[in-house]
Amino acid sequence: MSPRTRRLSALALAAVPFAAWAWPVAEPALIRLPFFDECDSIDAIPMRQHVNYNVDIQPIWSARCANCHVEPEGGNAAADLFLDPPNSWFFLYNEPSSQDPELIRVVPNRPWQSLLFTKLNCDVVDIGVRMPRDRQPIPIAEQALVHDWILAGAPETDDDTIFRARFELRG
Ligand code: HEC
Known part of the structure; x- marks a missing residue:
């Protein structure tokens, strides 16, 4: 190896850690897909493209998840999930x-990768039981609303356009 090539390769090698540091590497998310079975069909419910979390979704939690996740008894929300x-x-x-x-x-x-939706939609769930626990499943229309909200990117507000840009159709 000529001194010139050696100098060049040393330079190239020195650049490696910098490149590794500067190059944005997308970390694969450490998730596993939830298992589920015996789910209700939401196909009959017309799709909603604009779901406002505070107007459409929060009232479902407030009405149906009380005592356990909303104003939990003794302040301890079930599974540390405060809704x-x-x-x-x-x-x-x-x-x-x-x-x-x-x-x-x-x-x-x-x-379908979201534990929340599978636990609201299916009788057989990955962990624990169907929600709301010990109560009737929430109405199909509300299950569909939760589905469509997640599909739209689960925005915090209705005008979360960054997330809505990635919208795909259901089904
Ligand atoms: C009667 C009490 C009770 C009600 C009502 C209830 N939950 Fe739960 N929830 C629990 C318990 C207990 C767990 C932990 C065991 C399990 O996952 O089944 C849990 C777990 C969960 C989890 C999993 C959280 C995690 O981090 O693993 C989700 C999601 C959830 N509930 C959503 C809801 C939603 C949404 C509602 C209302 C529609 C609701 N639950 C109503 C008691 C309740």
Whole structure:
């Protein structure tokens, strides 16, 4: 190896750690897909393209998840999932399950990868039981609303256009 080539290769080698540091590498998310079975069909419900979290979704939690996740008895939300306004969104969006951190509560754009939706829609769920626990399943129209909200990117507000740009059609 000539001194010139050696100098050049030394330079190239020195650049490697810098390139590794500067190059944005997309870390594969450490998630596993939730298992589910015996799910309700939401096909009959017309699709909603604009779902406003505070107007459409929060009232479902407030009405149907009370005592356990909303104003929880003794202040301890079941599975550390607080669904009280105004912070419930932060306990859902890309948040790992407190029971199995490889499962994600809400995976934006992916209802069937979201533990939340599968636990509202299916009798057989990956972890624990169908929600709301010990109560009737929530109405199909509300299940579809949760589905469509996640599919639209699970925006925190209605005018979250960054997320809505990635919208795909259901089915
Ligand atoms: C009667 C109490 C009760 C009600 C009502 C209830 N839950 Fe739960 N929830 C629990 C318990 C207990 C767990 C932990 C065991 C399990 O996953 O089944 C849980 C777990 C969950 C989880 C998994 C959280 C995690 O991090 O693993 C989600 C999501 C969830 N509930 C959503 C809801 C939603 C949405 C509602 C209302 C539609 C609701 N639950 C109503 C008691 C309840």
